[in-house]
Amino acid sequence: MTVLLLLLLRVVPYASQPPHESVTICVADARTRAPLIGAEFTSRPAPLSGGARRRSAGACARLHTVHGDSVQVARTGYLPRVVALASTPRRAGDTTWVSLLALDATRAERLAAVQVTATANGVETASDGRTAGRTTATLQIADARIAGASTVNAVLALMPYTNLRSSRGETGLSLRGARREQVAITLDGMPLNDPATGMADVSDIPLAGLQSVSVALGADPVRHGAGAAGGVLALTTSAQRVASVRTGAFGQRSMEGAWHVAAAGALWHASAARRDASNDFAFVNDAGVAPQRERRINNDEQRTTLSLGVIGSRVQLSVLGSTSDRGMVGPANVRSYDADRAFTDRLLVRVQTAMHGTTFVSGIRRLQLRYVDPTRPALDSRAVSWAADAEWRGAMHDLVWRLGIGADRLTATGGITQRRRRGFAGVQRAWSARTAGLWSIDLGARADLVEGSGLLPTASLGLEHRVAHAGEQWQVVAFGRAAQAVRVPTLYDLYFSSPQRLSVTALLPERVDLDVSSGLRLFSGAARHRASIEGALVARNTRNAIVWFPGNFGWSPANVGVERLRGIESRAEISSGIAHVSAWVTAYNAVLSTGGLRIPTPYVSRLSGGAQLQLHTRAQHATVVWRGMGARPYTAGPRNPDFELAAMSLVDITVAQQLRALPYWPWPRFDALVAFSLENAANASWQSVRGFPSPGRAWAMSFTLQQSPR
């Protein structure tokens, strides 16, 4: 838990030290630890500098206070909270973190919540951080920029336990050996997964509009419902004033920006990004009779994204739109479709309101895919999917309840129309010891009713127990979790299992009968010197796993008997002074059993890992990131080295300089960061998806200008 909190608190790295009489207050969700933007601060009794009320743009606000002040922190969807600043011990430059409880917080959660104090350079231990027995990790976007990341894809590559799968520009994420459509991706709690494909393309989200990224491993049926079998990637939005440009190898050019303003009693924020890349990199094509060096063509990409948000006292509105145009170059050995292109448009709208102590959230998602073949117009196609959701949630004593309804619709070339209605009801209850941090239990149940799939009940149980500690210097926490999950076939699955294929069987929902993890987490130290290590054993049994079997005529998804995954997940982290070292490793054995065959799950590596070395001074940052994956099968057949992608090892190196630290920096209200990255520095040849080569060594340079918090 501390590890998460430490990562969480390592924010605002290039903010200047505040004046002695000011205090920085940051706001986070008490459950998820995700930073919250748009909170409103009201001083009691003395007025805040600039007025009695102030709405924060980012997750943090710097307030000018006098001794004895208290501040009420309020935000849409959360219980207001009064913070007595005098009672919070702090030194110059301290940051006070305030955890806000959602409106549906239980009585136990309300009793357990405490505020957290942190310094700009380090952290103190939080006592209320619970992960419900899950393995989680959070990364602040500001830290990711220092490490050279300028796209969401690059941010995810920095995250532990993640495996990215990308072939034609879109990026999917695998957690705990799950398929891409088994990972739920949310933006401020809004699901981004499309009902047609089951996947979400994180490339669509402008980095300038994000505050943090979190991954949580394992099934989470109660909070995220159908689809969260492998884990959850949670993105949170930010409101900041930032502009960034980036250029790099293979014609990569991107620019993005974000802005916000407080008006009419609300915080208005917007971000936009534009990215172009030719991606015409050289590679060795080994798919023909003899390997030969070629250059990837028609692999270009243009993508524009825009996000808007309004956070008011009672209503929060979020809009995300994106459009992309990219070449659909095929596998390395196929040239016939080189001229084909794909156009993708997405629109997401979400509204959240508070009503009588409960929260009502509604949203729509629209995805349009167009495929254009200039040489064969008869093959042009277009598909449009819609999803509408409404959720009502609240708390009754210690019981959190959720009710929701939704509908999906798909229309596609060829007169294809599919519709599906769905609904759910869920309850969750948490218990915790009176002694903060000693133990906590989280129990939940949910039932989804999906048209065509019937009633799908799931449940989860998480627990944590502090088994040993020495004050706040070190702690050992044991954690465990057991959960179920369900994933109904996507409309895409259903379409391709239609009778146009040989396999006519209608697909059944994929069911995770049990996803179990158990382990230990040890952390010690505080502030500038700290260390943590965690390890967990995991096991997952999935019934009727929906697996795509490649090929030509029989290419269709199928319900495979049973998929069993067994593995180990571990991570370690040490920070001392200017150095920060972290490493993670996962070992999975995922096997499908069907028809007497034992088939290793495609694209699940037996061994994966990553490591980071970060060196920080006040103004200079150097980061070395290593990621590796063992051999992994690319067919859904018996284990056979001939049908495995080779192991890969990638090293990225980034150096960054904060210009504000320079003596001649002319704009003290702005932070500026220049970063130079060498990606795949060893020029390794590798493939994420069979037949789709990835770039070799590449360089990139970025410049980011950000207005400092006042």
Place this chain on the structure above:
Amino acid sequence: MIPQVRVRTPVLRRIAAYTSAALLAALAACGDDGISNTTPQPPRGIIVLDGFIQPGLTFLGDTGSARSKLTLAPTTEFDAGGFTLLRDTVLAVSSRGAGDLLYVTDVRTSSTRRIQLPARSNPSRARLLSGTGGQTLIGAALRDSSSVALVSFAGAGIVTSTRITNAGTCPTDLFQFDNATWIVDANANCKVNYAVQGDVRLIRVPNTGTTRDTILLPGLRGSGASALVDGDVAYISAGGDASFAAFPYTLISTGGMTKVDLRGKRVLLTKRMPANTYGAGVKLGLDGFLYVSLYQDLASFTNRIIKVRPADLSFVTSASASASADWLVLTSATGSAVTCGSGQADALGRLHCIQNGTGSVTSLLVFSPAGTEVRRVAANQGGVDMAIRP
């Protein structure tokens, strides 16, 4: 010839009769040997083409469950284009969607050689041919190039290739007969969407001279036309014409089979497949019958196999079949219905076919001449075709 012997005494007459009988029997036996193998023999083995997941060939024996796998494409994709077995050589191709490659496999040595065919040529089917000097050639029908590639091997590792151009709208198969190369033109827009443009044609390209003959095969339609040659007769089959633009799919015309007199260059017979069926492809059974594998309809895509008499292309129906069922009624040992595809009978009249189950797990099924399942053996995954080694 029967020897004529005149004998006057009964004893001698009797001896002569016995002697004659013995001689007749001996001659009859010698005659059998001369015709060779009229006694049906079980096959040497069965080869299943795994067309996807892990492309390769699965070798099975006539009995037992032992199997071995030969990987066809260790480092590239393969989409199971035209699978042919002649003697101990298996030919297969990858289409434009999988790299335009030709795979030549020597079954005896379990060795495979990949040969790059012209890019974007979209090969359909390859056949073993003989060059003018008697050397072995491989012909491959190139659908998107309206041509046929003739690949020859000159020394170790050296591959040369020539082309027969203007080989129809969409050449899908070829064979040699009487100093000429015969090309099956599916007459479809294979470059774009395989839409049928008209009836299938047979184009005769002589080895010498420039005069070509084109034989129209009336009523035979389908983008996957193929040929089977038996003596001086060819059986051209095509799967039919259907529209897959909207669901439910629309059948425009069923598949069929046309019997062609190659010497007379004329159509002898045409047989349409049963109503609603689609995707007919024909194999010559070792029992002398033709076996057509097709889908029962465009709704269920149920595999069916029809047994055909070569002489008049009439269907051989199962004894227990209802009057409306033209296909063989295949049952398990317990009497339940079984369906499978890519059927071919061995010399004993036992139908062999393949069936893909959950996860595309493939089984080879063998049925008695009465249509009862007598053998089921695992054959790896992704099976798309099979052939019996005589």
